[in-house]
Amino acid sequence: MSEKSPSSLARMLMVLDFFTEATPVWSVEDIAQKLEVSIPTCYRYMKMLVEAGWLAHQSESCYTFGPRILVMDYYVRQSDPVLQASVPLMQGLVAKTGFECVLSAFYGDRVLDSHHEKSDGKTFLSYGRGMPRPLFRGGAPKVILSHLPSRQLRKIYDGHINELKNAGMPEDWNGFRTYYQGIKKQGFYYSAGELESHLGALAVPIEKQGQPGVWGAMSLVAEISRFDVVDLQKMKVMLEAATLSIAESLV
Structure with a gap:
């Protein structure tokens, strides 16, 4: 595994912390700017997070939390x-x-x-x-x-x-x-x-x-x-x- 991989993974996971009650929707452009990565790299992060269910499309280039958040909350309540x-x-x-x-x-x-x-x-x-x-x-x-x-x-x-x-x-x-x-x-x-x-x-x-x-x-x-x-x-x-x-x- 390259030294860059953990850093890339960490940046991708940082995206989840951007979503708050005050800012529940984020665009790819704003996320890329905040992460200091390129637009194509940011789209790749978003694709992976959407496929995993952590994020969902709000529109073509905007995202909000996905259904997996609800599933994980249910598991926490049960365990x-x-x-x-x-x-x-x-x-x-x-x-x-x-x-x-x-x-x-x-x-x-x-x-x-x-x-x-x-x-x-x-x-x-x-x-x-x-x-x-x-x-x-x-x-x-x-x-x-x-x-x-x-x-x-x-x-x-x-x-x-x-x-x-x-x-x-x-x-x-x-x-x-x-x-x-x-x-x-x-x-x-x-x-x-x-x-x-x-x-x-x-x-x-x-x-x-x-x-x-x-x-x-x-x-x-x-x-x-x-x-x-x-x-x-x-x-x-x-x-x-x-x-x-x-x-x-x-x-």
């Missing part, structure tokens, strides 16, 4: 051990509290929601499964980041330093690290209006047993007015019991 262990407990929490329950995890440098159990109320979350969450706002991202090793947290800090001020976070490294150390010591985080102005979220980590790190976080979500009239400590205890049960099932 993710954290999800399988969490769903019954999340359903129980919703039944007991009447709040929504959300499962979140950390992938690369993104926090994503992997499952959402709805209540009979009208919470109306504007985010859902697979939609990247702001790294520095909301309960789940904060409890997850608080459990990252210092070196990994520093990498997040260095890569997103321009976002800290807008998120109301400490802008110096020592203050940033101390902030998350405080959340880790507390063992939970209550977010009031950080992500959506009318919503609160109480989040606790799903800690790995016998090793550092977390599997993710579980949150109870409702209107802030509802959190104002409940016993936050009792809610936290219920969440912690559920996340401990999940963690123990994954050992």
Whole structure:
């Protein structure tokens, strides 16, 4: 295999990261420019990605995500051990509290929601499964980041330093690290209006047993007015019991 092949494969796979909620359709010309490759090379990449089902034709020279994305998402739902262990407990929490329950995890440098159990109320979350969450706002991202090793947290800090001020976070490294150390010591985080102005979220980590790190976080979500009239400590205890049960099932 030539030295060029891995580089070509890496560039082709980079194409999948270009597609976002804001830019769901891309032309060959724009992809070629972003990859810094020729138009014929880009067409070759597109042909391979379409044949594999990762992309689909939107028009003659424009593309969007293909059906294989849906198939892979189905497989993840069926095989993710954290999800399988969490769903019954999340359903129980919703039944007991009447709040929504959300499962979140950390992938690369993104926090994503992997499952959402709805209540009979009208919470109306504007985010859902697979939609990247702001790294520095909301309960789940904060409890997850608080459990990252210092070196990994520093990498997040260095890569997103321009976002800290807008998120109301400490802008110096020592203050940033101390902030998350405080959340880790507390063992939970209550977010009031950080992500959506009318919503609160109480989040606790799903800690790995016998090793550092977390599997993710579980949150109870409702209107802030509802959190104002409940016993936050009792809610936290219920969440912690559920996340401990999940963690123990994954050992």
